Amino acid sequence: MTDEFDPTTVPIQAAATVMMIRAGEMNDDGSSIEVFMLRRTGNASFGAGMYVFPGGRVDDVDAAAGIEPYCRGLDDASASAQLGLAAGGLAYWVASIRECFEEAGILLATKRDGSALELNDHDRHAVHDGTLSMIELCRRDDLVLELSTTQYVDHWITPLGEKRRFDTRFFVTEAPAGQQGLHDDKETVDSLWVEPSVALQMMEAGELQMMPPTVANLRWLTPFSTPADAVAAGQALTEITPILPKLLRDESGRITGISRPGDADYDDIVIVDPQMDARS
Numbered sequence: 001m002t003d004e005f006d007p008t009t010v011p012i013q014a015a016a017t018v019m020m021i022r023a024g025e026m027n028d029d030g031s032s033i034e035v036f037m038l039r040r041t042g043n044a045s046f047g048a049g050m051y052v053f054p055g056g057r058v059d060d061v062d063a064a065a066g067i068e069p070y071c072r073g074l075d076d077a078s079a080s081a082q083l084g085l086a087a088g089g090l091a092y093w094v095a096s097i098r099e100c101f102e103e104a105g106i107l108l109a110t111k112r113d114g115s116a117l118e119l120n121d122h123d124r125h126a127v128h129d130g131t132l133s134m135i136e137l138c139r140r141d142d143l144v145l146e147l148s149t150t151q152y153v154d155h156w157i158t159p160l161g162e163k164r165r166f167d168t169r170f171f172v173t174e175a176p177a178g179q180q181g182l183h184d185d186k187e188t189v190d191s192l193w194v195e196p197s198v199a200l201q202m203m204e205a206g207e208l209q210m211m212p213p214t215v216a217n218l219r220w221l222t223p224f225s226t227p228a229d230a231v232a233a234g235q236a237l238t239e240i241t242p243i244l245p246k247l248l249r250d251e252s253g254r255i256t257g258i259s260r261p262g263d264a265d266y267d268d269i270v271i272v273d274p275q276m277d278a279r280s
Helices: 076-083 090-104 121-129 134-141 196-204 212-221 227-236 274-279
Strands: 012-023 033-040 055-057 109-111 143-146 151-157 165-174 188-194 246-249 255-259
Touching (some): 012 227, 033 196, 033 212, 055 090, 076 090, 090 121, 090 134, 090 143, 121 134, 151 227, 165 227, 188 196
Parallel strands (some): 012 165
Antiparallel strands (some): 012 055, 151 165
16 A cells, blocks of 8 residues: 655755747747647656756756856856845856756857857767766866846745655746757657747647746737847846745646636635745
8 A cells, every 4th residue: 555645755956947039030020939849658657748947957067156156147156146046046057058958958058268159969968978977078178158138027836735746946048059958868759949928829739738937928928029038038037936836736636727826716825835924
């Protein structure tokens, strides 16, 4: 007999997700943007089959003490201040770059000497399986991680009741020229560049499955006509409030949806969440 699932014991793990955007095909108004999305494998432990942005858990290696000299545009103090943390904020930016490289094959870095960046699948897979860390890659190839162009734009915490919970910071950045992106055929099985409004239309038509934070951030991207506009809007954000949804259930206990802060029924849903209490 298996133990009954106790949602109050599920730890909340730090995570980072990045919306990589590029200029799309010209619309009637002369401009558009596209965002890179990946479909998670059907047997993933979280978000199975969903279309997502590159991202994942912030690992200990992302907070390596020696990574800061290989970062341009942010140090840990300034990164932590943006996230409202006492320390450790730089690791979220490093994690977003690592996850982009692992999941999409896109590396947000430059050679320190200005020479051409050379990428290969061996390094991508080595970073993915943990045999090569980002700091080792940077040290070996004298790389600099470009952080100043990656802007923090949103913050979601997985609701109580899910079997895996994440404290996820969302970022936006312009994809580097010449890097096209491709899923890894392991954790992700499909990929596409798509206009945010088109992705939302595809979701409504049942062609793409997405989680609420992904939908919310696609809607945030929709008004922008150029990547520079979106990145500038992200840079202008100064107060980002974490969003902690609550699960809606029917009389049988089956999950029927979520309620977000500001929804009419949000304050009526009373939950005891020891994990959040421990973080406050």
